[in-house]
Amino acid sequence: MRWVNRHPKKGERILLGALPVAVLLIAYLIVAAQRHADNPMDKILPLPGQMMQAMSALMFQADQLTGQITFWADTVASLYRLGLGLGIATLTALVVSLVLGVLPPVRATLGPLVTGIAVIPPIALLPILFIALGLGETAKIALIAIGVAPVMIRDIAAYIAALPAEQVIKAQTLGASSWQIMIRVALPQAMPRLIHAVRLALGPAWVFLISAEAIAADVGLGYRIFLVRRYLSMDVILPYVAWIALLAIVMDWALALTSRKAFPWAEGQGR
Amino acid sequence: MSVEPILSLQNVWVEYGDKIVLEKVDLDIQPGSFVSIVGPSGAGKSSLLRVILGQERPTRGVIELDGQPLAPECGPDRGVVFQRYSVFPHLSALGNVVFGLECEQAPLTARLFGSARKAAREQAEAMLVAVGLADSMHQYPAQLSGGMQQRLAIAQALIKRPRILLLDEPFGALDPGIRADMHALIQQLWSDYALTIIMVTHDIREAFTLGTRVLALDKRRHDPHAPHRFGATAVYDLTLNKKSNPEAPEKPAVLEIAKTQENA
Known part of the structure; x- marks a missing residue:
């Protein structure tokens, strides 16, 4: 089937829309965790826990x-x-x-x-x-x-x-x-x-x-x-x-x- | 005809720059007549309608409505139905028809309340029933078919009881079947409300089926080197013998073919 004719259903649309967001989040977490492994004092890419602490x-x-x-x-x-x-x-x-x-x-x-x-x-x-x-x-x-x-x-x-x-x-x-x-x-x-x-x-x-x-x-x-x-x-x-x-x-x-x-x-x- | 004409055009010219669209149009229209205007594209049919409507001012000449010179803008004494865009998309069918009454009765708010509103709505509902839109009063124009939109446009114009109803190719965009229905409707309304109608159309058959008088506009003179320097005028003016009964025969008998005097 041609790509121009592939219309995702509603459930698929939500899933597809969430996909890039999830990819970005996971990529951030991986990079942030790496940086913290190298330097526990890293401030540039804070981990979620640090953000929650600061925001609370x-x-x-x-x-x-x-x-x-x-x-x-x-x-x-x-x-x-x-x-x-x-x-x-x-x-x-x-x-x-x-x-x-x-x-x-x-x-x-x-x-x-x-x-x-x-x-x-x-x-x-x-x-x-x-x-x-x-x-x-x-x-x-x-x-x-x-x-x-x-x-x-x-x-x-x-x-x-x-x-x-x-x-x-x-x-x-x-x-x-x-x-x-x-x-x-x-x-x-x-x-x-x-x-x-x-x-x-x-x-x-x-x-x-x-x-x-x-x-x-x-x-x-x-x-x-x-x-x-x-x-x-x-x-x-x-x-x-x-x-x-x-x-x-x-x-x-x-x-x-x-x-x-x-x-x-x-x-x-x-x- | 000894009756005073309802509309009289005397020596009307319409020019855009050096392009002459209409030249020396002389026309008397009797009350109660149904005038069809035909002619090739660019012969100034719509220009003629626009000057009668007041949308444009003639370059020269006089237009009189009931013996009074016409103000150079549109007014409620001349109703109009265009081929498209005649109705307001943001108002329901009923709202479209009530609008004319609201404008007249409430200059500042253009909205009616209480008993005035009720009376106006009843009047508008009766008009919508008359054009066959009894079941679609609360729908928006986008929800109506092309034929129904034109019915609505006619009802909207008639609520003001105009002296003259102007139709600019009103059925041009409709299917043939729907068009026949609309012909029956407009003839019925014409006789019920004793209307005077001027209709511009491309369809010769429609012109003869509906009209009591058919005007053909065309250029009487033609200069091949400067085609824009001569304007169109009424080259044929046919009065058809018709009973006032709208159930007239399909083939109207032509009573007189009066070719207007050559002035060229």
């Missing part, structure tokens, strides 16, 4: 200086920044792209500006944000929002502008005003695309979050990783990276589920 101190014991449990304080701080930054970006993108996509005069006025902002690498704006907004939460949230919003605006505005012209004509023959076309024709059809855009923006948003935290913060997942790097504490860095990956996967999955449940009409449209 961060997860279950309050820090003596702050009185907070470090791991959870880091998680809450990072998710707060990420959520607020993404939320602001999403809301802005929705409103701006709606008027941009539906109203040609607004597109002519703001389109070039949005394009111009979108091509600026957001990290290059970080010094400006730190100078203008200080080193507090505002600058980090602003970096995430400014970093992901322009791309989302361009994507969704282009999507709305590409809705079949027949729909806008039809809506007008049904008596719809510009406002009604925006909220009843363009907005609902843009929603699945918006969620899709948020899913794609999650990656860059994490990058901006970790960058901002690495440069100036006193709490946060990115801050912790860059802090313990000074002590070569791979036993903390690796679990933190895994935790970030897990959080990102859960967010992506939740958004995909929301889109499927909330917009059943968009299923199978390839949009």
Whole structure:
């Protein structure tokens, strides 16, 4: 049978998907065990026991200086920044792209500006944000929002502008005003695309979050990783990276589920 | 005919740059007529429909609806059914039909509540029953077949009681069997609701089966060195003798073939 025709069944798919993960884990364990056999003090590839020991101190014991449990304080701080930054970006993108996509005069006025902002690498704006907004939460949230919003605006505005012209004509023959076309024709059809855009923006948003935290913060997942790097504490860095990956996967999955449940009409449209 | 025309085009030209699509179209359309527009591709059938719809402004000339000059944008007095994309994919069949009522009655929210909502839904349900979609009211367009989507598009347009219904190759994408059903439906609606219909079609047979009047658009003059410099106009204008009864005979009798005056 040709390989293009071999479709794994559901059980096989799970098994096949787990295979590379298992291979990587086992390879890590083998190499780590070898290094520890050579040098019991090795810090570069910690064994699972060492990682659990290091993490349990961060997860279950309050820090003596702050009185907070470090791991959870880091998680809450990072998710707060990420959520607020993404939320602001999403809301802005929705409103701006709606008027941009539906109203040609607004597109002519703001389109070039949005394009111009979108091509600026957001990290290059970080010094400006730190100078203008200080080193507090505002600058980090602003970096995430400014970093992901322009791309989302361009994507969704282009999507709305590409809705079949027949729909806008039809809506007008049904008596719809510009406002009604925006909220009843363009907005609902843009929603699945918006969620899709948020899913794609999650990656860059994490990058901006970790960058901002690495440069100036006193709490946060990115801050912790860059802090313990000074002590070569791979036993903390690796679990933190895994935790970030897990959080990102859960967010992506939740958004995909929301889109499927909330917009059943968009299923199978390839949009 | 002494009746006031519902729609009147006087000396209408449509040009894109130096390309002339329609030239000197003069047309009076009587209320209650079913006008089929045929012609080769590129003869400006759709352009003519677009200027009547208000989607495009004619370069020259006047279009009057009920004696009033037409505003250069679409409005609820002219309904339309396109070949595709006529219905909103994110609304159920019922939602698609109610939409027209919501826009009119709720300018700000475009949504109705309470008794107004109930009344609008009942009106929309009756319209869906009239086009034969009684069993599919809560389905999304993607779940409907092509013919059912066109039925829905017709119901959606008719809920606004337009003065004129414009059909742009409405049955072009349908199977022959479904198309015959749609012909019966549109004739039934035409007589039940006393509609005035203008239909653009590629199918000559369809044009004669449905229409009370058939317009053929084509270029009357042709310059082989600059084919784009002459536009199309109505070269044939046939009024068919038909009973108002939609169960009309298959082969309509041609009463008069009035070749419009040569102006070239």
